[in-house]
Amino acid sequence: MDVTVNLCPRNLNQIINMADAELKDYALLYTSDHAEIINVGHGLQYGGYAQYRVPVFMLDKSKKYCQMAEEMRNNDGYYTEVMNKFILLDMMGYTVNPDSISDVRIHDHVLHSDSMTYDYKNLPTEKDRK
Structure with a gap:
């Protein structure tokens, strides 16, 4: 996946090395609970799109879940x-109706720091400040 991630490589490498040694066959999905504008913060009222770019890292030797993620990209x-x-539900053995996945994929909504929900393309900007 084409993602910019600011991770501590040493910690992530330790996890991968341990999983390689102990688990052999595994998939690893790392994601943050929120994005952050480095050296500025997160949850800013008008922080722009950068504060919504949440890091996601996936390691999947079978490539099944990486392929699923690629197919889940929005328009x-x-x-x-x-x-x-x-992806997590599939990893746990659950089957999800493809229409449900498609509906979420098509509607890219974001809960903004003003407690309102916006389409990602229409996030408020500094000029929208009242």
């Missing part, structure tokens, strides 16, 4: 973190 080509739940 703009973005993979949104909300799709992680469908």
Whole structure:
């Protein structure tokens, strides 16, 4: 996946090395609970799109889940973190109605720091400040 991630490589490498040694066959999905504008913060009223770019890292030697993630990209080509739940459900053996996945994929809604929900394309900007 084409994602910019600011992770501590040492910790992530330790997890991968341990999983390689102990589990052999595994899939790893790492994601943050929120995005952050480095050296500025998160949850800013008008922080722009950068504060919604949540890091996602996936390691899947079978490539099954990486392929699922690629297929879950929305119409703009973005993979949104909300799709992680469908990958996790599949990992746990649950079958999800493809129409449910498609509906979420098509409607890219964001809960903004003003407690309102917006389409990702229409997030408020500094000029919208009242």
